[in-house]
Amino acid sequence: MSECGCSSHTGGVPLKPLEEALALLLSHARPVAEVEEVALPEALGRVLASAITSRITMPPWDNSAMDGYAIDTADIEGCGTRLPISQRIPAGTSGEPLAPGTAARIFTGAPVPANADAVVIQEVCEQRGDEVIINQVPKPGANIRRAGEDTREGAEVLAAGTRIGPQHMGLLASVGVDRIPMRRRLKVAVFSSGDELVMPGQPLGPGQIYNSNEFTLEGLLRSIGCEPVKMGIVQDTMEATCRALKEASEKADLIVTSGGVSVGEEDHIKPAVEKLGSLDLWKIAIRPGKPLAFGHIGDTPFIGTPGNPVSLFVTFCLFGRPFILKAQGVSGDLRPTLVTAPIGCDWPRPDKRREFARARLELDEKGEAEVSLYRSRSSGVLSSLAWANGLAILPENQPLERGDLVQFLPFSALLS
Ligand code: AMP
Ligand code: MG
Secondary structure, eight states: OOTTSOOOEETTEEOBOHHHHHHHHHHTOOOOOOEEEEEGGGGTTOBBSSOEEOSSOBSSSOEESSSEEEEOGGGOOSTTEEEEEEEEEOTTOOOOOOOTTOEEEEOTTSBOOTTOOEEEEGGGEEEETTEEEEOSOOOTTTTEEOTTSSBOTTOEEEOTTOBOOHHHHHHHHHTTOOEEEEEOOOEEEEEEEOTTEEOTTSOOOTTOEEOOHHHHHHHHHHHTTOEEEEEEEEOSSHHHHHHHHHHHHHHOSEEEEESOOSSSTTOOHHHHHHHHSEEEEEOBSEESOTTOEEEEETTEEEEEEOSSHHHHHHHIIIIIHHHHHHHTTOOSOOSOOOEEEEBSSOBOSOOSSEEEEEEEEEEOTTSOEEEEEOSOOOTTOTHHHHHOSEEEEEOTTOOBOTTOEEEEEEHHHHOO
């Protein structure tokens, strides 16, 4: 048994259980301090630095929920009551107080006039010249949206630490807020280590492949509201790796690298981090993504993801994403929402590490959800991620039979 309580070992280094590794990583995440006031459209995807209170009561006045006739229910003697129409109140106007014994023609969103206590929908009324016949007896309050039913002037509408989505933008606009205090976007320096890498658009020489990880990482970072600082490809030498790490630590709030974190002669990231700063974590009991590394260069945190394209994606989602959300000042639970569904195949040979398998959650012919797994476990097959719509969590050391329930992490919960 290792000191961390996990029995899996590779090359003498005990593998950290996922929960322990994540807790350690998160304990090092400090929210960016700088605050900027931005215009509402620029707020999308960013994090509120302080709570927002409403400038107005919303709705500001009682208003009609339907097109119809505003009346005083005391004037309705029964089905078929006739009332003269005394005024017309379209949205954007404010009518006069309702004259006793009359009805006001009114439209959705228009203020309900004083003295009226209900709106009768036009479908149950008959207009005859200047009169309306009310064919249904309304209850007091019917079809009226009350002042302040959304929010009151001075009340908190959004808490500090909220990450702004489209719904929050609409809410802020509805209460008259047009400039918002946001935390500065997290700057994340990104580089890819590997002598075999070439940028797309260039011809491929013998033994070369395209640098796809830079683009996967750029997309992942942008999807959670960061500003990537792209530093390109770094050659597999100790000197180039140290130079890049140092430069990255000066330019950014966080460094995320791809490749070079294993123990081969060509893997320089780990020794370079140990030389320049500190390595706080290395090797985790998950599959894929075992060699994930975490450390610091000076005060700048560093996350080293493995070069295999699927391992990079999975480790970023499991570790990079929550770390970054916390470093951006997002408050509350950072865990993505999990779905539980039956697995669509047997899984007789589980790994001793917890496996995050590329999977699709789909509805079968009966409309019931089922999780199917990708045909290959190779962490080099990038097209598997385009096929999948999430990751199935397959417990360590536990064979599964078709129909057993598994947890599923939808990409929709990870990539936003
Ligand atoms: P490494 O972690 O550097 O040992 O790389 C593991 C595997 O991932 C190797 O097959 C690399 O060629 C591949 N790889 C490393 N970096 C990248 C990258 N930026 N884009 C695509 N594949 C990569
Ligand atoms: Mg490499």
